[in-house]
Amino acid sequence: MDLFMKIREHEQVVFCNDEATGLQAIIAIHSTKLGPALGGCRMYPYKSVDEALEDVLRLSKGMTYKCAVSDVDFGGGKAVIIGDPTKDKSPELFRAFGQFVESLNGRFYTGTDMGTTTDDFVHALKETNCIVGVDEAYGGSGDSSVPTAQGVIYGLQATNKVLWGTDDLSGRSYSIQGLGKVGYKVAERLLEEGADLFVTDINQQAIDMLVAKAKKLGAGIKVVSTDEIYSADADIFIPCAMGGIINDKTIDQLRVKAIVGSANNQLLEMKHGQLLQERGILYAPDYIVNAGGLIQVADELYTPNKERVLRQTKAIYNSLLNVYQYSTEQGITTVEAANQFCEQRIKARTQRNSFFSHNKRPKWAVRT
Numbered sequence: 001m002d003l004f005m006k007i008r009e010h011e012q013v014v015f016c017n018d019e020a021t022g023l024q025a026i027i028a029i030h031s032t033k034l035g036p037a038l039g040g041c042r043m044y045p046y047k048s049v050d051e052a053l054e055d056v057l058r059l060s061k062g063m064t065y066k067c068a069v070s071d072v073d074f075g076g077g078k079a080v081i082i083g084d085p086t087k088d089k090s091p092e093l094f095r096a097f098g099q100f101v102e103s104l105n106g107r108f109y110t111g112t113d114m115g116t117t118t119d120d121f122v123h124a125l126k127e128t129n130c131i132v133g134v135d136e137a138y139g140g141s142g143d144s145s146v147p148t149a150q151g152v153i154y155g156l157q158a159t160n161k162v163l164w165g166t167d168d169l170s171g172r173s174y175s176i177q178g179l180g181k182v183g184y185k186v187a188e189r190l191l192e193e194g195a196d197l198f199v200t201d202i203n204q205q206a207i208d209m210l211v212a213k214a215k216k217l218g219a220g221i222k223v224v225s226t227d228e229i230y231s232a233d234a235d236i237f238i239p240c241a242m243g244g245i246i247n248d249k250t251i252d253q254l255r256v257k258a259i260v261g262s263a264n265n266q267l268l269e270m271k272h273g274q275l276l277q278e279r280g281i282l283y284a285p286d287y288i289v290n291a292g293g294l295i296q297v298a299d300e301l302y303t304p305n306k307e308r309v310l311r312q313t314k315a316i317y318n319s320l321l322n323v324y325q326y327s328t329e330q331g332i333t334t335v336e337a338a339n340q341f342c343e344q345r346i347k348a349r350t351q352r353n354s355f356f357s358h359n360k361r362p363k364w365a366v367r368t
């Protein structure tokens with residue numbers, strides 16, 4: 001497909017090259033209809049510019065939906081740096097990247113994603129204020145996995161409400177894939193609520209810590225292999241590791257009644273949403289469930305406030321209930337329902353207000 005066809009849906013795509021630092025990056029702004037574009041910056045050793053472009057176009061569009069459903073005044077954007085995060089990083093490279101972000105004059109805000117850390121953006125922050133998810137030591141909001149995990153809990157409560165008529169998390173069993181920053185916090189909370197868990201991780205230390213905690217609480221926990229997690233006899237599957245895990249190989253193994261997790265892009269393809277529905281498995285769209293982190297970074301420019309973030313994260317509960325209901329009414333998958341819900345919200349917002357100037361930074365921004 002020719003380049004112009006590929007980028008047709010996007011407002012702006014910027015190719016950034018800096019010979020001195022070796023920076024090769026692409027910034028894609030999908031939409032600024034709801035506000036300046038917001039999205040993390042991923043660093044990955046893409047095999048070609050084409051592969052990097054595909055990734056940034058897809059991810060930036062996803063951010064438009066995620067921002068819309070989270071009701072934050074941002075649009076969708078994303079950046080990718082072509083390079084190996086273990087070898088190609090330097091302070092100068094991130095300063096050069098910061099200069100490109102600054103050149104967009106507030107149309108794009110970015111921060112960490114796969115392959116980048118808050119330390120990298122300390123350098124970019126010297127060139128631009130359009131950085132979010134900044135370390136607390138630099139006046140940012142810090143670890144976003146706290147609201148993300150809380151969002152998963154709200155997602156589970158909404159799902160339990162639909163399946164069993166109650167928000168109560170206890171007395172049910174959950175299978176958790178990945179006990180990292182998000183998964184571990186979700187697991188701890190579920191154990192405290194009196195739930196039974198099946199867990200897996202490739203990190204034995206995380207497993208040992210959780211098992212010790214379960215023992216202390218007298219709660220039920222079963223450690224299974226990374227393959228066995230798909231067929232665990234649990235009520236709800238909670239993917240909190242990598243994407244693409246609902247695919248042709250795993251879908252027939254699932255015995256759960258629902259999937260509610262933080263991992264990004266859980267469905268390998270859209271058709272897997274349809275296949276889950278046909279199997280009677282309720283799927284909570286990942287970009288709704290894991291929006292807590294986005295809510296925190298979007299909120300950061302007001303000056304960080306953890307309580308306000310958690311209050312806003314609570315909206316995940318009602319958003320999911322609305323999406324479940326709309327999907328049933330329309331006879332469409334929950335992902336289609338969520339996407340339509342976002343498109344309607346963007347349409348309603350753009351029809352209501354034509355005074356917003358995309359070139360202006362948000363009025364509330366403190367780092368201007």
Ligand code: NAD
Pocket residue numbers: 144145146148177178179180181182183200201202203206226240241242243262263264290291293294
């Ligand atoms: P993390 O890196 O802290 O945790 C991931 C965990 O998964 C690790 O403990 C890792 O050992 C484990 N893991 C890796 N491969 C595995 C496998 N094959 N089987 C089982 N476990 C495996 O990441 P995180 O911050 O907890 O995020 C988890 C997921 O949620 C990711 O997909 C991330 O993109 C998404 N997410 C996170 C946030 C956030 O605020 N941290 C926000 C939105 C989405």
